[in-house]
Amino acid sequence: MGATLHTPLQIGGTTTVRNRLYRAPVLEGAGDGDDCADRYAKHFVENARHGVGLVIQGSSCIASEGRSSPGMTLVHTRERVLRLAPMVDAVHREGAAIWLQIGHGGIFAMEAWHQPYASQRQGPLVTASPPRWWLKPLFRRAPVHAMSTDEVRAVIRKHGEVAAWAREAGYDGLQLGSSNAKLLDQFLSPFWNRRTDEYGGSHRNRARIVEEIRRSVAEHAGADFTCTIKVPIDEHAPPLTPRTTWDEGLELARWCEEWGFDSVTPVEVSVFPDTTLTRGGVPRSLWDNKGMKDRFAKAAPRPFERKVIEAGYWVGGKRAPFKPVWNRSRFEATKRAVSIPVFAVGGIRTRAEVEAILDGGHADLVGIGRPFYAEPDLPRRILADSAAAGDPQDHGLCVNSNLCVPAQMLGMKGACYNPAVVKVRSRG
Numbered sequence: 001m002g003a004t005l006h007t008p009l010q011i012g013g014t015t016t017v018r019n020r021l022y023r024a025p026v027l028e029g030a031g032d033g034d035d036c037a038d039r040y041a042k043h044f045v046e047n048a049r050h051g052v053g054l055v056i057q058g059s060s061c062i063a064s065e066g067r068s069s070p071g072m073t074l075v076h077t078r079e080r081v082l083r084l085a086p087m088v089d090a091v092h093r094e095g096a097a098i099w100l101q102i103g104h105g106g107i108f109a110m111e112a113w114h115q116p117y118a119s120q121r122q123g124p125l126v127t128a129s130p131p132r133w134w135l136k137p138l139f140r141r142a143p144v145h146a147m148s149t150d151e152v153r154a155v156i157r158k159h160g161e162v163a164a165w166a167r168e169a170g171y172d173g174l175q176l177g178s179s180n181a182k183l184l185d186q187f188l189s190p191f192w193n194r195r196t197d198e199y200g201g202s203h204r205n206r207a208r209i210v211e212e213i214r215r216s217v218a219e220h221a222g223a224d225f226t227c228t229i230k231v232p233i234d235e236h237a238p239p240l241t242p243r244t245t246w247d248e249g250l251e252l253a254r255w256c257e258e259w260g261f262d263s264v265t266p267v268e269v270s271v272f273p274d275t276t277l278t279r280g281g282v283p284r285s286l287w288d289n290k291g292m293k294d295r296f297a298k299a300a301p302r303p304f305e306r307k308v309i310e311a312g313y314w315v316g317g318k319r320a321p322f323k324p325v326w327n328r329s330r331f332e333a334t335k336r337a338v339s340i341p342v343f344a345v346g347g348i349r350t351r352a353e354v355e356a357i358l359d360g361g362h363a364d365l366v367g368i369g370r371p372f373y374a375e376p377d378l379p380r381r382i383l384a385d386s387a388a389a390g391d392p393q394d395h396g397l398c399v400n401s402n403l404c405v406p407a408q409m410l411g412m413k414g415a416c417y418n419p420a421v422v423k424v425r426s427r428g
């Protein structure tokens, strides 16, 4: 048992992972200041020291106006990416590989609702197509602009440029932040994408943007630079509206293999940035935690707006309760559909779950997200040989309350915000 967990894996041309456990991308709130490399290092170096094979850095933004959180780091210039190199080196010194995840918030960039940023924004919110008429009242802070074909091509090129800078900074590879209702997801999803050019219409056309990004990454960063993607499968959308289906998700995974992506991470998503991708409790910290409440009031001074966001979180939390290993059917089906490595993520908490996924050949790498906030040393226990560990606890303290989730949209540090968990942790 557990042999696969410790078996190294080569992914694409530039990534060798020493074992099969990875830190899933969860926002660190490292921000965009000069100290962001140090802030990331505080999270990642300890994970690496405790044995994690691969760190996927939480989403960084490829455009100056596209961040979905004030705590997000910008990687839109070479200088901005290269300043992260010392952190990348520090992670490597501890034996782990590290990928940069890149994305853009599109219509859900923070200026859509975050008043202080909305008032400074230079241009409109960008997305695939104008929002449906009944969603328009939600986007009154900033005008929404459906990208022209040339603008789509510029975004494709930008992904390639950022990939080249990431390689220069020492990253082992890249993951496209193509789920979670972000810009690429807005192109993939028929709920948002109603374009009539070559980037809209059929599923094949909606997926064209990721095909061309893959090509752009190869052109700019080299065909061997590891490039990977998150694949939304069976998307949640309001009744009677179109959505990415199960079959389309699997079809996309197959195309991604054809187009040269080096791994896929199949995930459950919603057309809205709610807690579908982090199944668990209602993120009540937004109205219960004083620090968050105050920040929220400053970000969205209009009570109506706050109520809409709170209602979205409440409904999302009620509709998506925690289920252990909730993406299992997705990664198992994807594993049967492709021959590139498949990543498992979502509600994986115990060593037994990790080993069963790997030993059963249901996925090739297993990711853990939220639990690392409270326990950066968790990899040590997951990776320990059961017989020799002498450590009865092989799973995290995380109770999936989702109290960490609002911190990201408010630009706070990525951390555990559940007082009960923090208390247990501080007792050691």
Ligand SMILES: Cc1cc2nc3c(=O)[nH]c(=O)nc-3n(C[C@H](O)[C@H](O)[C@H](O)COP(=O)(O)O)c2cc1C
Pocket (backbone or CB within 6 Å): 024, 025, 026, 027, 057, 058, 059, 101, 177, 179, 180, 230, 277, 278, 279, 345, 346, 347, 348, 367, 368, 369, 370, 371, 404, 405, 408
């Ligand atoms: C606060 C927070 C921030 C997240 N940020 C990202 C992100 O930047 N990119 C991404 O692809 N997924 C993001 N996720 C989703 C995680 O990668 C992961 O898929 C999800 O938390 C489920 O795994 P878990 O149950 O082990 O936490 C985030 C999740 C949380 C809780």
